[in-house]
Amino acid sequence: MGNQRARFGIARATCALGLVATLLTGCGSDGDSGDGVTKLTFAASTFGDPGRGPLLTKWLDEFNQSQTKVQVSAAAVPYPTFGQTVLTQMGSGKGPDLVRFDMPEFEAASDAGLVAPLDKVIDAGKYDLLKQPDQFMVHDGVRHGVIFEASNYAMFYNADLIPTPPTTYEQFTSTAKSLTKGDVFGLAFRQTEAEEAGVWQDIFNYVYGFGGAWSDGKNLTINSPENLKGLQAFKDLYDANVIPRGADAATFRRMFAEGKVGMELNNGGYVTATRGQNAKLNFTVAPIPFPVRKQGAILAPIVINEASEGKDEAGTFIKWALEPQNQVKLQEILGASSVATTTQRSAESLKATPFLPVFDGLTETSLPQIVLGFEAKTPDIRKVVVQNVVAALQGKADLKSALDRAQQQATELVR
């Protein structure tokens, strides 16, 4: 009898919960305000960054306060699945109105016609756009994006642990080895397939820094001798146990902030994030000490979703973002990154961050992390390359065979 009562109790409770769920679900849909205000969403993985995220949200608030007809809200999409999620949504005719893409996904979206042309939305000639990064925003004469952030890669180092930064690759490896003791590691980089996009960013510096390239513009050159040399250097450091193996970027970056990692190759955006984690950390930057002065750059364009019903209003936001005073504010939020237009570093910025000129001086030798000539196929090529490089790191194949396989697989992909 007791059991029967209990069962009826469960049934009643379940029905009640179901009813509540249904009612609440009905209340959960989104909608326009109906007061003539166009509500737009802006998706950027940067909104999740400690330090930068809250400041960017305030920057959006400033836009909203300056407008009566357009409101932009941050659409937080988790970084690990950002590209895949947003491309799926855009591919099906939905998704955020404004998107801050990384270059590989930008190229794929642009090639697939998912990005609205911007030529009618903004008059590019009106602005003093940075030429080097901006050239990648235009495809076949059509502008598809505007630089939101351009950030060169440099070597971050803990100045308390490393009084004099290494200037050659040999010094770099010997510093990494000598620092690795106890719970301190000389270096850190991403090395798992779960962080595919991040591994690609990290190995990019080794390939280009040793004179290699992913293509010659017409053919893939994944298994070229120069690439093998660069990636062998990457693997040697992995094998030397100078990095916290298995630690993801979130973990080893906090370790860097806590003085547990000596050096890291990263981009200018990392400055604000590092200070956000430990304002007292005594760190500075220097150019990456590899044989060739050529490194990756995070180019992050802002684009308008072709499927957006508020393209003109989205254009209003981009025009507001390109206004000089808003560019300066954005640059201060982004740290040592550059923005779309030429801006002057203020005396206060240079005093607080004396190494800003190091980043600025790298602009001419920095390249976006895409495969030139095969831009739209970059995400696919990236997957193949990272899979094979990680397999080599883990001892499942020797590096040369892994690169040969990557070359073959990627060539079939782009054929």
Place this chain on the structure above:
Amino acid sequence: MRRFRFGVTARIVAVLVVLGVAVFPLYWMFVTALSSNSDLFADQPRLTPDLGQFGVFVDALAEGKAAGWLLNSLIIAVGTMVLSVGLGIPLGYALSRFSFWGKAVLTVVLLFTQMLPEALMVVPLFALFRRFELLDSLTGLILVNSAFVLPIVALILKGAIDGIPKELEEAARADGARPFTTLTRINVPLIAPSIAATAVIAFFHAWNEYVFAVTFIFNPDLQPASVGIANFIGELGTPIQTVMAVAFLFTLPAVAFYLLVQKYVVSGMTAGAVKG
């Protein structure tokens, strides 16, 4: 006497070990949430929580987002549980008791759906849900989660109904009961433990689901906690303490639900054991 004491001690140790294995991840999450930055990467990890860091929980809840995420997760999980169990009972009953054309094929198809990864279905379902205007709504997530969990619910309940002697139903029918009455008055009470078990499966599936939630929901106010937690993973950093605090809060309703239902599973399993 000594042997008795040894036996008791061994049992206590065994219970503590099992308890430790089960509870330790939760405890470690709590300790990590309440650790300072320097403690996180110290040579000797801190084994006890630093209660001075309790503000991380207050901050996580004060911003209002975490509470909203948890409520959304609860709605999705309860909705999925009600829908999938509600549909799974008659489906399981039909598969168990009725003969119809294509029954074997249907059973195989149900099994086949369990072999498809969610990621494979995201794009086609996205297009379908867009057409039916089910994107960006909790209803859509309840439906898609139910679709994924219903086959396993139905197959488990079919197996449970298979175990009930048909004579019971025949006797009920002889007394004038219709199939629906037979199902609700005879079978459902007898398979209550299996229903409770499938309710747990459905609840946990929907509670933890991520792939559909991250793709189908655009409005941040409608995001469930599984997506909300992932939002903390930034391009350049992740506030580990905050993530752990929200993750700890995320596990509590699920654990509470399991503890609530678990006793019915056990009581149902032992019901009738001494009768006869």
